[in-house]
Amino acid sequence: MNAPGKQPDNVSVGPPLWLLAELTYRCPLQCPYCSNPLDFAQTERELTTEQWVSVLRQGRAMGAAQLGFSGGEPLVRQDLPELIAEARDLGYYTNLITSGLGLNSAKVDAFAEAGLDHIQVSFQASDPELNNAVAGSRKAFDQKLAMARAVKEAGYPMVLNFVIHRHNIHQMNDIIELCDRLGADYVELATCQYYGWAFKNREGLMPSRGQLEKAEAEVNAYRARLQDAGSAMKLIFVTPDYYEERPKACMNGWGSLFLTVAPDGTALPCHSARILPIDFPNVTEMELRDVWYNSPGFNHYRGDSWMPEPCRSCDEKAKDFGGCRCQAYMLTGNADNADPVCGKSPHHDRILAARRAADHATAGIEELTFRNADNSRLFYRG
Amino acid sequence: MAKTPKLRRGFRFQWEPAQESYVLLYPEGMVKLNGSAGAILKEVDGERNVDSIVASLEQQFPDAGPLGKDVEEFLQDAEKQHWIELV
Numbered sequence: 001m002n003a004p005g006k007q008p009d010n011v012s013v014g015p016p017l018w019l020l021a022e023l024t025y026r027c028p029l030q031c032p033y034c035s036n037p038l039d040f041a042q043t044e045r046e047l048t049t050e051q052w053v054s055v056l057r058q059g060r061a062m063g064a065a066q067l068g069f070s071g072g073e074p075l076v077r078q079d080l081p082e083l084i085a086e087a088r089d090l091g092y093y094t095n096l097i098t099s100g101l102g103l104n105s106a107k108v109d110a111f112a113e114a115g116l117d118h119i120q121v122s123f124q125a126s127d128p129e130l131n132n133a134v135a136g137s138r139k140a141f142d143q144k145l146a147m148a149r150a151v152k153e154a155g156y157p158m159v160l161n162f163v164i165h166r167h168n169i170h171q172m173n174d175i176i177e178l179c180d181r182l183g184a185d186y187v188e189l190a191t192c193q194y195y196g197w198a199f200k201n202r203e204g205l206m207p208s209r210g211q212l213e214k215a216e217a218e219v220n221a222y223r224a225r226l227q228d229a230g231s232a233m234k235l236i237f238v239t240p241d242y243y244e245e246r247p248k249a250c251m252n253g254w255g256s257l258f259l260t261v262a263p264d265g266t267a268l269p270c271h272s273a274r275i276l277p278i279d280f281p282n283v284t285e286m287e288l289r290d291v292w293y294n295s296p297g298f299n300h301y302r303g304d305s306w307m308p309e310p311c312r313s314c315d316e317k318a319k320d321f322g323g324c325r326c327q328a329y330m331l332t333g334n335a336d337n338a339d340p341v342c343g344k345s346p347h348h349d350r351i352l353a354a355r356r357a358a359d360h361a362t363a364g365i366e367e368l369t370f371r372n373a374d375n376s377r378l379f380y381r382g
Numbered sequence: 383m384a385k386t387p388k389l390r391r392g393f394r395f396q397w398e399p400a401q402e403s404y405v406l407l408y409p410e411g412m413v414k415l416n417g418s419a420g421a422i423l424k425e426v427d428g429e430r431n432v433d434s435i436v437a438s439l440e441q442q443f444p445d446a447g448p449l450g451k452d453v454e455e456f457l458q459d460a461e462k463q464h465w466i467e468l469v
Contacts, residue, residue, distance in 0.1 A: 065412055
C-alpha cells in the first residue's frame, strides 16, 4: 500500500490534457437528468474572473489543450467573453457547452471574435412539446433552433447534443433528420448516464433493452444512408453502461487526463466526483500543479493498489480501471468496490434489477424530479 | 497531385510542448500526431497543392528519398477521417 495521498510509486502521471471549467451551477433549464450534484443550490459561491483566469493559465502551463466552458449554463456568467479571449490567447481549443438559452446572434459573433472554437448546443427532443416538457421551459425549443442556425451561420463547427432516455428514444429518426436539416457536423446521441439528477430519476429515465436495441438499429441504418449520400455528418451513439457486462474505463482512469473545476473552485477528477466521501482540494487554496500531482484527492484512485477483489486479480484491470468510482459508491455504498456494471461484481444484481425495472416502468415525465433550486434544497435541508 | 489540402472548419493544428508533439484539435477531441504526420500537416496551409508540399518536404528531408506516394496516401487518409478537405 502507498501512504494515503501520495502519488503511487509505480504510476507515471501525465498532464491534465482536458480542463472542464464549470463556471456556474445557475441554469434557466430544469432537465431531470442534469449531472450537477443534487445539492448544487448549497454552492452559491463562484470563482471571480481573476480566479478563473488564473486557473486557465495554470492549466495551460501544465499542458491542458482542450477546454470546456460548462455549468449549469455558462452563458449566465457575464465575463464569458473575457474568459474565452483569455483561453484562446493561451492556445486552448475552446468549447462552449450550452443550452442555447441566453444566447443571441450578437453573442455568437462576439464569441467567434474572441476566438471561441466550437459551440455545442443541447436539445431535449426533436419536437417543441416534448423538448419543453423535459427542459421545464416553454420557450426552449424555438430558442435552440434559432441558436443552432446562428451558430451555423457564424461558421462554427456544430455539435448538437441530445440526451436520450425512455421518453425520447423513439425519436431517433426525427432527431437525426432535424440535425441534418440544421447542418450539424456532429450529433451526440448520448443515452443517459445515471449520475446526479439522472440517478435520482433513474427509474423514470432508463430505457428498456428493447427500446435501446431498436434505437441503435435506427441510428446505424441512418448512418449508412448518410454515408451513401456522401454526408460528413457524424453520428455518435453512446450506449448506457447499465446494459454492458464490463464497466467503462471511466475518465480514461482517475486523474489521468481530465481535470474539472467546479463553480466554487473545487477541483475534481470528473464532474460527478464531489459526491464521494473524499476531500478534494480547492484552486483558491492550492496551486493547480499541486492539486493534480500531489493532492490526496487526485491520488486516491491512481494506480491499482487500492483495488479490492474482484478487480485486484482481474486481468482486465489495466483496461477499465475497475470502472467508475461514483457508480460504485452510489450503488454499493463503497467507492472502492468494482463498478457493479461488471458481470464479475458481487453487486451486479443491482444493475440487473434496474434493467428489469426498465421493462415495466410507467412513470410519466411529470413524475420526474426536475433540477431546480427548490428541489435541490430538499436534498440538503432534508 | 494538383489538389490543395485544407484543414476542415473547426480543426486546429498546433505544437504542444507538454506532449512534445504536434496535435490536431477539434470539437471535444484531440489527435496526437506522429513525426511524419506532424511534418506533413505543418505544410498544409490551404494555399499550396500536394505537389508543392511534397517538394517542400523532400527538400527538408533529403535523405528520405521520394515522398510523393507516402504524402498522398496520408492526405487521402486524413480526408477520409474528415480532418482535411482536398479541393
